[in-house]
Amino acid sequence: MARKNSTADSIIPVWVQRLQALLEERDMKQSELAGKIGVAPSTVSDWLSETKGREPGVSKLYSIATVLGVSMDYLMGASECETAKNEEIHKRIGLSNKAIKKLIRLQHKVKANNLLAVKKVAVCNFLLETEDITDLFDCLYNYLLGEYYFNDGQQDLSATAIYLKSPLGTSDERLNFAESFSYVFIINFWRFNFIHECDSCLQSINNLDHVFEI
DSSP states (O other), rough: OOOOOOOOGSSSHHHHHHHHHHHHHHTHHHHHHHHTTTTOOOHHHHHHHHOOOOOOOOOHHHHHHHHHOOHHHHTTSEEEEEEEEEEEEEEEHOHHHHHHHHHHHHHHHTTTTOHHHHHHHHHHHHHHHTSSSSHHHHIIIIIIIOEEOOOOOOSSSSEEEEEEOOTSSEEEEEHHHHHHHHHHHEEEHHHHHHHHHHHHHHHHHHHHHHHHHH
C-alpha cells in the first residue's frame, strides 16, 4: 500500500521501530523474515524504509507477529509487552517487558542450578519483601535513574538548589546545594582520615614486626 510522503510520515511508525528491534534481538535478517512470510526481500526492505512509506496488509502483519513470536497488539504499539501473558503481568505488577523476560530467563537458569541466577533471584525477592522497611529503593532510584537540575522554572535560584525529577515528572524534592556540597566534603574528609589512620596502624604493626625480628 503506497502512501504519500508528508511531515507526519517522517515519524517512524511504532510497528517499524518494533519490527527493526525484534529482528535485531533475534539476529534475523530481512531476507529470512521475507522467506518465512512469503514475500520478496525487497518488500520487507521497503516496509522498513523511511523513504518508501509502504505498509504491509493486516494478514502480513499477523504473519510477521506469528513468525517473531509476539502479539499483533505489541507489534502495532497497542501493548507494552510482546505476549498477552506478559502484558497481563505488566498490567498487574508494573514490570516492563524487558524485566519480565529477564526474570523468566533467570528462573530457567535457577531450574538448571545456576548459582549466580539463584543469587540474583534471592536478591530480587529480598528487596521486594523488605521494600516497606528500608529506603533502599528510593536511594537506588536517585542514584541510578534520578534526573537532577538546578532551576524548577518557577523562581530564579541560580545554582543554590538542586531539584530531583520524579518518575511522575514532578519535582520530587529539593536539595540545598550548599548543604549537599558540605555533606559530601565532610564524608570525603572522614574517609581520608579513616584511611590515614589505617595506614598509620599498619605502619605501627610493621615497626613492631621489625623490632621483634631484631
